[in-house]
Amino acid sequence: xxxxxxxxxxxxxxxxxxxxxxxxxxxxxxxxxxxxxxxxxxxxxxxxxxxxxxxxxxxxxxxxxxxxxxxxxxxxxxxxxxxxxxxxxxx
Numbered sequence: 607x608x609x610x611x612x613x614x615x616x617x618x619x620x621x622x623x624x625x626x627x628x629x630x631x632x633x634x635x636x637x638x639x640x641x642x643x644x645x646x647x648x649x650x651x652x653x654x655x656x657x658x659x660x661x662x663x664x665x666x667x668x669x670x671x672x673x674x675x676x677x678x679x680x681x682x683x684x685x686x687x688x689x690x691x692x693x694x695x696x697x
Contacts, residue, residue: 610646611657612679613664613687614638621645624667631660661687 615621621635621643631647638644647660657680668676668689675688 608650615643
């Protein structure tokens with residue numbers, strides 16, 4: 607079974623904002639421990655470009671929200687995705 611791409615958001619508002627941006631990928635959101643949320647992008651039968659596009663969308667979301675970094679689960683590994691700060695610095 608192919609596991610979804612899972613992005614860990616710090617709270618419900620952040621998760622819902624990311625969920626809206628990832629709606630084209632049939633993303634879902636669910637609450638996690640301590641008020642955190644997970645946004646999942648299904649990868650089963652998804653086009654090959656889904657992962658890089660979803661990660662680029664996640665980076666844009668980080669920049670726009672001012673969130674410094676989030677963890678992302680992919681292929682059994684957890685990765686840290688950081689904002690490059692280019693948009694939040696420009697505000």
